[in-house]
Amino acid sequence: MSEALHAEWTKARTVAGTGWLLLGAIVLTVGLSAVVALAVSYSSTGSGQDITKLSLAGVDIGQAVVAILAVQTIAGEYSSGMIHITLTAMPNRLALLAAKAAIVSALVLAAGAVAVLGSLYAGRLILPAHGFTAAHGYALLALTHGLTLRAALGSVLYLALVGLLSLGVAAAVRDCATAIGIVLGLLYLFPILAHLVGGPSLQRHLEQIGPMTAGLAIQATTNLHHLPIAPWAGLAVLAAWAAAALLAGAVLLRLRDA
Amino acid sequence: MSVTSAPYRSEMPDGRDGFGELLHAEWTKFRTVRGWVITAVAAALLIVLFAYLGTFHHEDGGICVGANPASGTCQSFAHPTPPLGPGGEAVTDTYSFVHRTLAGDGSITVRVSSLSGRVQAGNGNAASATDMAGASGQVQPWAKAGLILTATTKPGSAYAAVMLTGAHGVRMQYDYTHDAAGPAVHTPRWLRLTRSGTTLTGYQSADGRTWTRVGSAHLASLPQIVQAGLFVTSPPTAPAEQALVPGSGGVATGATATFGWPDLQGGWSPGGWAAENVGANVDNAVLPTLSSVGSRRSGSGFTITGSGDIAPSVGGGETDKNALTGVFVGLIALIVLAVMSITGEYRRGLIHTTLTASPRRGRVLIAKAVVIAAVAFVAGAAAAAVSIPLGNHILRANGNYVYPAGTLTQLRVVLGTGALVALAAVLALALGTALRRGAGAVTAAILLVVLPYMLAFASALPAGASQWLMRITPDAAFAVQQTLPQYHQVAYLYTPSEGFYPLAPGIGLAVLAAYALVALLVAHRLLRTRDA
Numbered sequence: 001m002s003e004a005l006h007a008e009w010t011k012a013r014t015v016a017g018t019g020w021l022l023l024g025a026i027v028l029t030v031g032l033s034a035v036v037a038l039a040v041s042y043s044s045t046g047s048g049q050d051i052t053k054l055s056l057a058g059v060d061i062g063q064a065v066v067a068i069l070a071v072q073t074i075a076g077e078y079s080s081g082m083i084h085i086t087l088t089a090m091p092n093r094l095a096l097l098a099a100k101a102a103i104v105s106a107l108v109l110a111a112g113a114v115a116v117l118g119s120l121y122a123g124r125l126i127l128p129a130h131g132f133t134a135a136h137g138y139a140l141l142a143l144t145h146g147l148t149l150r151a152a153l154g155s156v157l158y159l160a161l162v163g164l165l166s167l168g169v170a171a172a173v174r175d176c177a178t179a180i181g182i183v184l185g186l187l188y189l190f191p192i193l194a195h196l197v198g199g200p201s202l203q204r205h206l207e208q209i210g211p212m213t214a215g216l217a218i219q220a221t222t223n224l225h226h227l228p229i230a231p232w233a234g235l236a237v238l239a240a241w242a243a244a245a246l247l248a249g250a251v252l253l254r255l256r257d258a
Numbered sequence: 259m260s261v262t263s264a265p266y267r268s269e270m271p272d273g274r275d276g277f278g279e280l281l282h283a284e285w286t287k288f289r290t291v292r293g294w295v296i297t298a299v300a301a302a303l304l305i306v307l308f309a310y311l312g313t314f315h316h317e318d319g320g321i322c323v324g325a326n327p328a329s330g331t332c333q334s335f336a337h338p339t340p341p342l343g344p345g346g347e348a349v350t351d352t353y354s355f356v357h358r359t360l361a362g363d364g365s366i367t368v369r370v371s372s373l374s375g376r377v378q379a380g381n382g383n384a385a386s387a388t389d390m391a392g393a394s395g396q397v398q399p400w401a402k403a404g405l406i407l408t409a410t411t412k413p414g415s416a417y418a419a420v421m422l423t424g425a426h427g428v429r430m431q432y433d434y435t436h437d438a439a440g441p442a443v444h445t446p447r448w449l450r451l452t453r454s455g456t457t458l459t460g461y462q463s464a465d466g467r468t469w470t471r472v473g474s475a476h477l478a479s480l481p482q483i484v485q486a487g488l489f490v491t492s493p494p495t496a497p498a499e500q501a502l503v504p505g506s507g508g509v510a511t512g513a514t515a516t517f518g519w520p521d522l523q524g525g526w527s528p529g530g531w532a533a534e535n536v537g538a539n540v541d542n543a544v545l546p547t548l549s550s551v552g553s554r555r556s557g558s559g560f561t562i563t564g565s566g567d568i569a570p571s572v573g574g575g576e577t578d579k580n581a582l583t584g585v586f587v588g589l590i591a592l593i594v595l596a597v598m599s600i601t602g603e604y605r606r607g608l609i610h611t612t613l614t615a616s617p618r619r620g621r622v623l624i625a626k627a628v629v630i631a632a633v634a635f636v637a638g639a640a641a642a643a644v645s646i647p648l649g650n651h652i653l654r655a656n657g658n659y660v661y662p663a664g665t666l667t668q669l670r671v672v673l674g675t676g677a678l679v680a681l682a683a684v685l686a687l688a689l690g691t692a693l694r695r696g697a698g699a700v701t702a703a704i705l706l707v708v709l710p711y712m713l714a715f716a717s718a719l720p721a722g723a724s725q726w727l728m729r730i731t732p733d734a735a736f737a738v739q740q741t742l743p744q745y746h747q748v749a750y751l752y753t754p755s756e757g758f759y760p761l762a763p764g765i766g767l768a769v770l771a772a773y774a775l776v777a778l779l780v781a782h783r784l785l786r787t788r789d790a
Contacts, residue, residue, distance in 0.1 A: 039723040068697045177696030181594035184704045191716035196583040
């Protein structure tokens with residue numbers, strides 16, 4: 001197993017794309033978080049804003065880059081033909097997938113931590129200037145606040161789970177474009193459909209089962225009673241999606257010819 | 259003696275390499291990849307499937323009454339059927355009316371001495387009967403008090419009215435959708451409405467002696483005998499953004515105006531004044547109204563309290579947007595398809611054959627764009643043509659009110675949806691050509707087309723920022739799906755999430771077309787300058 005890990009780490013390390021994608025995930029996450037923080041102001045939205053969730057809005061876009069990274073890790077090998085060499089050298093396909101999952105998780109956790117801290121720091125700098133001050137009942141964003149810490153940790157875990165979901169889907173469909181289409185469809189369609197369908201009960205159900213809508217419940221720090229799903233339960237829903245995708249990927253990887 | 263033999267020349271005529279052949283080749287490539295054809299068909303079917311999913315759940319359909327924004331629930335649901343105006347549009351026609359019968363030509367003149375307002379007590383979340391009776395508050399900007407001449411007192415009748423408004427001065431309005439501004443003045447004011455045949459003219463004056471014309475209306479179908487007199491009405495406050503539950507119509511308000519004694523000229527029938535609360539008994543509770551309305555004689559005139567509106571109806575019913583829920587699902591499938599139609603060639607090495615057979619690379623790109631745009635257009639338009647009647651039928655069957663839309667509007671939505679997905683597919687194809695990587699290109703296209711919509715509606719962005727997203731991102735094209743016009747004389751939350759887009763349909767589509775064109779130009783340049 002350690003050989004498999006070492007091999008996968010070497011691949012990830014030596015492919016030029018990895019670094020750029022991780023950097024892109026960080027830049028886009030912090031960038032969108034900052035733009036959203038700049039777009040809102042106390043005067044336009046009033047009280048009741050969840051400024052922690054607001055300053056972590058960049059995860060919405062960062063997850064797409066994470067998905068590319070994870071999809072490329074395995075579907076990229078199919079498109080370049082590298083998969084034949086990989087499987088010749090490492091005939092134990094489940095160990096291979098496990099090694100890829102471990103490397104993707106480690107990379108995304110590291111980049112995600114930087115991105116989330118950067119986003120919170122951007123929010124901490126921008127939001128008070130936009131009226132979200134103690135005078136209006138908004139404390140300065142700080143990781144010492146328990147719920148903010150949970151939101152930050154949860155967002156990093158969220159990104160890692162999105163990576164695992166993408167890896168599982170990519171292992172199952174073996175094509176980059178298709179895999180990324182499926183992953184981004186799963187992520188982005190649930191919030192949009194929940195918005196478009198009118199009935200509150202169906203809307204709530206969609207938000208409870210959608211990997212993104214449920215998973216991002218972890219970012220909430222206010223109005224916790226009105227969430228469609230409890231924060232950790234929501235992250236568990238995403239984990240279930242990721243586990244199901246990895247399972248499907250593992251079974252198909254095991255059964256099919258490369 | 260030597261025999262010379264001519265080298266072999268094929269008997270076959272030379273192959274042509276025009277654009278037609280190129281198109282044919284690209285179409286053949288598309289047609290013969292089974293997965294692509296299945297994806298295109300699946301995209302259309304998904305749009306229709308989600309039209310069903312997006313509408314059938316309205317089992318508790320109707321207008322949300324007593325909306326609670328915190329839990330997103332409603333106390334109950336009304337089942338309104340708004341009256342239709344002379345132009346066939348859904349209208350609100352609820353006002354307090356003190357009137358007499360006028361046969362033929364005539365005029366009515368009155369002094370409006372004051373106009374005040376009230377707002378429903380409570381916060382609108384759980385309005386009780388006593389709340390609806392009203393409390394203190396400001397006069398609404400579009401509260402109306404003045405003179406009206408109407409064919410009948412049945413809601414939806416043809417009418418013309420000259421009025422004083424809460425904050426928009428004197429107005430001349432007729433047949434619900436027409437509005438002409440007079441001077442921006444306040445009470446006290448003199449108003450006059452005259453009828454001459456089918457022409458109605460409104461005047462206003464500061465002193466009752468010097469009159470200026472506000473506007474006039476030609477109501478072709480006006481009968482000989484009409485009802486005319488004094489009216490007061492006051493529309494609900496525009497729902498606040500944070501407190502908006504889809505379908506909730508704002509907070510009920512009322513207005514009270516004191517009038518002097520009306521001066522009548524012409525063919526007025528003898529007898530007294532009749533008081534009527536027009537539209538109060540009709541089950542058309544699209545707008546919340548106060549319950550305590552009516553009129554009384556006061557001194558040498560009338561004091562009238564009204565609640566409601568005489569205007570086109572814009573909120574509370576359903577539009578085609580619900581039936582087109584699935585466009586996003588189909589869009590993602592078509593984006594993947596468009597990207598693969600070029601990245602697949604790079605992956606398989608087919609691009610070498612393609613560019614050898616047709617060295618003019620720009621034309622290859624254009625041929626691909628034409629084929630993928632045609633496929634996407636057909637899939638999108640066909641799916642929309644099925645989805646809209648299906649979705650609207652399900653909504654109506656479940657007791658929802660669906661706003662009527664003209665045939666031309668429906669056609670625009672159907673063709674516009676086809677154009678929207680076609681342009682998005684071309685954008686995706688261009689991104690695929692430029693990036694040559696399936697994952698990157700699909701992600702870029704989805705982030706451009708789907709993410710702005712998600713950020714605009716499913717995030718904490720304020721309405722202003724959402725409006726800008728719907729102007730400058732490719733999602734501006736969703737304006738083609740707007741079926742209800744926006745009326746400046748009706749205060750409402752005209753946000754994209756309520757189905758109102760900031761750009762006109764054609765302009766919105768042009769924004770997406772500009773994105774597709776720029777991406778295509780960049781892709782063209784890269785395709786020509788790079789080795790395959």
